[in-house]
Amino acid sequence: MMTDYDVIVVGAGPAGSIAAREAAKKGAKTLLIERKKEIGAPVRCGEGIGVEHIKGMDIELTKNDYASVINGARLVSPDLKNNITVRTEQSKGYVLDRKSFDKHLAMEAGRAGADVMVKTEVIDVIKDKDNKVKGVKVVSGILEASSDHTNNDVYDITCNVLIAADGAESRVARMAGVGINTIRPLSEYDSGYEYEMVNVDCDDLIELYFSNEYAPRGYLWIFPKGKDSANVGVGIGGDKSDNGIFAKKYLDEWIKGPMHERFKHAQPVAIKGGLIPVGSSLDRLVADGFMVIGTAAHQVDPIHGGGIGLAMKSGLMAGAVAGDAINNNDYSESFLKRFENMWNEKLGPKLKKRLLLRKAVEQLNDNDFNSIFNTLDDNDINLLLEGKYKGVALKVLKNRPQLLKSLKALIV
Amino acid sequence: MSVKIDKDKCIFCGACVGVCPVMALRLNNDRIEWDADKCIYCGNCEKICPANAIKVEKK
Ligand SMILES: Cc1cc2nc3c(=O)[nH]c(=O)nc-3n(C[C@H](O)[C@H](O)[C@H](O)COP(=O)(O)OP(=O)(O)OC[C@H]3O[C@@H](n4cnc5c(N)ncnc54)[C@H](O)[C@@H]3O)c2cc1C
Ligand code: SF4
Ligand code: SF4
Numbered sequence: 001m002m003t004d005y006d007v008i009v010v011g012a013g014p015a016g017s018i019a020a021r022e023a024a025k026k027g028a029k030t031l032l033i034e035r036k037k038e039i040g041a042p043v044r045c046g047e048g049i050g051v052e053h054i055k056g057m058d059i060e061l062t063k064n065d066y067a068s069v070i071n072g073a074r075l076v077s078p079d080l081k082n083n084i085t086v087r088t089e090q091s092k093g094y095v096l097d098r099k100s101f102d103k104h105l106a107m108e109a110g111r112a113g114a115d116v117m118v119k120t121e122v123i124d125v126i127k128d129k130d131n132k133v134k135g136v137k138v139v140s141g142i143l144e145a146s147s148d149h150t151n152n153d154v155y156d157i158t159c160n161v162l163i164a165a166d167g168a169e170s171r172v173a174r175m176a177g178v179g180i181n182t183i184r185p186l187s188e189y190d191s192g193y194e195y196e197m198v199n200v201d202c203d204d205l206i207e208l209y210f211s212n213e214y215a216p217r218g219y220l221w222i223f224p225k226g227k228d229s230a231n232v233g234v235g236i237g238g239d240k241s242d243n244g245i246f247a248k249k250y251l252d253e254w255i256k257g258p259m260h261e262r263f264k265h266a267q268p269v270a271i272k273g274g275l276i277p278v279g280s281s282l283d284r285l286v287a288d289g290f291m292v293i294g295t296a297a298h299q300v301d302p303i304h305g306g307g308i309g310l311a312m313k314s315g316l317m318a319g320a321v322a323g324d325a326i327n328n329n330d331y332s333e334s335f336l337k338r339f340e341n342m343w344n345e346k347l348g349p350k351l352k353k354r355l356l357l358r359k360a361v362e363q364l365n366d367n368d369f370n371s372i373f374n375t376l377d378d379n380d381i382n383l384l385l386e387g388k389y390k391g392v393a394l395k396v397l398k399n400r401p402q403l404l405k406s407l408k409a410l411i412v
Numbered sequence: 413m414s415v416k417i418d419k420d421k422c423i424f425c426g427a428c429v430g431v432c433p434v435m436a437l438r439l440n441n442d443r444i445e446w447d448a449d450k451c452i453y454c455g456n457c458e459k460i461c462p463a464n465a466i467k468v469e470k471k
Contacts, residue, residue, distance in 0.1 A: 042424075044425055044426075121440075167426075168426065168427070168430045169426045169429040169430045169439065170430055171429065171435055171438075174435060175435075183431065183433045186431060186456060186459055186460060189427075189430070189431060189460060191427055191460050191461070191462045192427075192462055193423075193462040193463065238431070238459070238460050239459065241459060241460070241461070241462070241464075242459055244464070246461060246462055246463065246464045247462035247463075248462055248463050248464065249464070271423050272423075272425075273423050273425040273427070273462045273463065274425035274426060274427050274462070275425070275426065275427035275430040275431065275460060277430075
């Protein structure tokens with residue numbers, strides 16, 4: 001059967017735009033669909049990204065794409081008395097301007113030959129009589145109805161491979177009904193709230209604040225966008241807001257309370273927030289004619305909740321495999337599994353290891369953190385970031401043997 | 413029983429949409445739509461909301 005497109009990608013975030021670019025580069029007739037009327041806006045993100053995530057993506061960052069260059073990170077203890085500063089190649093990065101960055105990536109998809117459709121929302125997935133994914137149903141504010149078109153603004157668009165890159169909401173995989181469930185227990189999500197603020201003194205480091213009091217099972221952050229402006233936010237465990245406490249309230253109380261001096265002149269110029277899946281990637285990423293990628297597939301770094309870099313990596317792999325599928329005339333699950341295997345091979349072990357660290361850190365209370373900040377130095381943090389846990393965990397245990405149970409998984 | 417969204421507090425972030433197990437919620441630009449026929453009143457949306465903008469009323 002002739003389809004409208006070879007590949008349809010839903011969602012023009014970092015995952016979807018890179019996937020569409022890669023599929024188009026392979027010669028596949030590709031459509032990128034985005035619900036928003038302007039790609040990139042509104043932003044729901046802290047916008048921090050490590051340089052290593054940009055490398056290998058074949059993107060030339062323009063000056064508009066980022067607000068600031070970051071040379072490292074400062075980690076701060078719950079009592080605010082201690083901090084550890086890391087300045088390594090690994091910890092360098094950017095605070096992006098995602099309004100510009102996301103649009104830039106979508107333009108690259110367009111330049112590679114993909115069609116781009118904004119103000120168009122996928123409301124269902126179309127299947128054929130064998131229950132195979134065949135395309136999408138959309139409501140669109142930009143498609144022109146043909147004369148025989150009666151059903152308001154609803155249209156069907158068909159394809160051979162559908163890629164769901166619809167971010168944390170992740171409804172498209174569920175619409176597809178191919179046995180990929182994207183819902184996890186609330187403890188595997190963070191709930192985030194953030195202000196972009198002016199009159200906040202900043203240097204060239206991102207700042208992470210650990211505190212069970214103000215960010216249960218998460219952390220607070222200050223990501224500089226300039227010398228006097230920053231994204232200031234909190235992520236808390238998804239099962240931690242209840243009974244009148246929620247992410248916004250934690251953040252407000254932190255800003256007004258212990259951080260009052262730093263923020264006494266600060267003014268919010270934007271509010272951002274949202275859902276961050278922080279467990280592990282979905283096990284199943286493909287079905288016949290179907291792939292799910294990026295944050296929609298829970299592909300987020302379990303330690304810091306960053307998802308932009310992994311979304312692009314996922315898009316890079318999935319777009320290429322989708323393009324190959326078209327060129328081989330094989331859209332079966334077993335062909336598309338090349339993407340799933342690639343993901344597991346390249347990132348599986350590393351992410352599994354980082355999840356281990358998250359699970360251990362989640363068990364620490366503020367006294368534990370305060371004591372750990374007295375014990376560890378920047379070199380130890382580097383070791384942790386490199387996945388070398390054992391020596392660091394033993395060092396912590398020397399001072400705090402009572403943590404043996406929490407840290408046991410890190411020393412075997 | 414109903415699910416109420418406080419439009420003044422809501423920041424249209426879609427967090428509730430992502431944890432609704434039965435797809436009873438949809439983010440439509442600056443609006444959250446709730447489908448009473450699908451809702452199973454599980455409370456996920458209320459618990460995840462970073463802005464305290466959605467309430468599951470069980471009476
Ligand atoms: C408060 C907060 C702070 C964060 N901070 C950081 C950070 O500092 N660094 C970092 O790396 N990550 C951060 N993240 C995570 C990061 O924002 C995401 O992981 C990243 O955007 C995922 O990219 P994506 O392409 O997978 O999805 P998204 O960027 O979410 O893109 C999905 C796109 O799909 C569109 N879409 C959804 N449904 C449909 C539909 N039915 N039809 C058409 N289009 C649809 C959406 O409009 C959206 O544009 C943060 C997240 C939050 C909530
Ligand atoms: S989670 Fe809360 S703030 Fe976000 S869209 Fe839903 S109701 Fe609105
Ligand atoms: S109560 Fe549960 S089922 Fe109902 S809208 Fe909220 S999350 Fe969905």
